[in-house]
Amino acid sequence: MQKHDQDYIKRKNRDTVFHLIKNHAPVSRAQLARMTGMSPTTVSRIVAELDEQGYVLESESVTSGVGRKAAWLTLNRAMVLTIGIELDKTRFRIGIMDLDGELVVLKEYERIPTETPEATVMHIQRTLDQLFDEEKIDPAKVIGVGVGIPGIIDHRSGVVILSAQLGWHHVPAAALFHEHLGYETVIDNELKARALAEHVKGRAIHSRKTALIRFGSGVGSALIIEGEIYRGENNSAGEIGHTVIDPMGTTCECGKVGCLQTYIAEGALLKEASKYSSITNLPELFEASRSGHVWAEQIVRKAMVYMGVTINNILCMYNPDSIILSGDIVEKFHEVRTFMDEGELHAMIWEPLLHSFDIHYSSLEVEGVVLGSGMLAQKKFFRVTH
Ligand SMILES: [Zn+2]
Structure with a gap:
């Protein structure tokens, strides 16, 4: 087997184990081996690597059915954060979301409707810095930003084609956010973000x-x-x-x-x-x-x-x-x-x-757009590091 094939399989196995812990926690190594068909040795090696990188938490040992000790693994949710932002004519909301898609904090702020795009982004940047301080959140844990905006949004290039509510025409919003906040940013239409949140966490x-x-x-x-x-x-x-x-x-x-x-x-x-x-x-x-x-x-x-x-x-x-x-x-x-x-x-x-x-x-009225935008950022920017 070629070396890059082996690397690919290693990465894939690690992603598989990571997502099984994310979706099935608490879970034991033996259960992971059964679910994946990997050998117990392979599972233990991968878990050790994920542990070393801080992605998993191991709970106290409990006695399993056959009298041996088994440890339960859960995801270290607070290890990786994404920021979701809802931007509208007269206000914006900022949410900070953990790996499990739970909002650690959600706050709403006033926006001056006549602000230029750049002034808005700088306003958000100052607010976010303050929020990190108030909530004692480590900015280094943030991997990316998602922003939900009303209007026609080119999500691939990160350009707001037209937002009548914000009065924005052809604004390179993702680049502006990246420049001022320092994080990679994905932008999307707010309703699409909201629908995604309802699908993953809400009524749908x-x-x-x-x-x-x-x-x-x-x-x-x-x-x-x-x-x-x-x-x-x-x-x-x-x-x-x-x-x-x-x-x-x-x-x-x-x-x-x-x-x-x-x-x-x-x-x-x-x-x-x-x-x-x-x-x-x-x-x-x-x-x-x-x-x-x-x-x-x-x-x-x-x-x-x-x-x-x-x-x-x-x-x-x-x-x-x-x-x-x-x-x-x-x-x-x-x-x-x-x-x-x-x-x-x-x-x-x-x-x-x-x-x-x-x-x-809708069950996610206030947090819907923030959650969905954070999810889009997580999907786009989060990779289990290797
Ligand atoms: Zn019309």
Whole structure:
């Protein structure tokens, strides 16, 4: 056998043992040998190497069935950290995630909407330095950064093609973060990061085809198929906010007429409401509807109908087994839940697909994007060192 073949097999065996400890801990050496088919000697050698590098922890010996001592191995989760960042118009969140995908810390900060990209990244850098100090976290343990941003993101080159919320056009964000934070950085569309987190840790753990739909300042969706984000050619698959549902409708911020989001984005609902009242937010709109103002009832009703249309269209296009709904309007107002859960939605779904899916509500509201971005960084930058 050639030397590089031997090296390859060694690396592969070490990765296999590492991931078995990660996913099955606590686990003994004997169990690892059974699971891998490797000899006990090989397993012990690999475990010793991983131990030396600090990846595994060995618990106190316990007596196994045959009266011999067996030690339980677990992952040293705190050994490797990644940073997940959610960046939006008026705020950003920073999370620090361990090897197991658990957030060690998650904090939210205000952002000045008019800041330049460079000023934003420097602001984040100062905040992160402070966070390392406050939480007594060793920056040397961080292997990379993931950033979730709303808009069209070229995840391969790390360039924000267009983010209307941030006002960024062709910004080389990954390079900026790398330069100022000093870590390798991956950037992605925030909804795709959120969907990944729901798939790995949230409502869609057992789903094989998940569609996440978010109703908020815009309308978007993201699809996970067999554990992988479905991206399309420009990483824009799922941008349903700009599907045209009425060519005779109102003009969208994108310049086209009758886009879906001109009907159900928060801004559109509040603009419609402002014709009748001076309300400025969704809770006030729903309150007006509850107190019997017909104009408010109609706006809320219309929003729910268009949400139903959106869900039906996604089902027809992708045929997912799970739909995860997220966004304030879904999570904070019981009228919307009632609409989704008690038959009204079902009446809007194309009949052959009626029983083909489950509806879930996002369980990772605040941490979803941060977690997903951290996971993307871990996936891209973490390798068991050899
Ligand atoms: Zn549009």
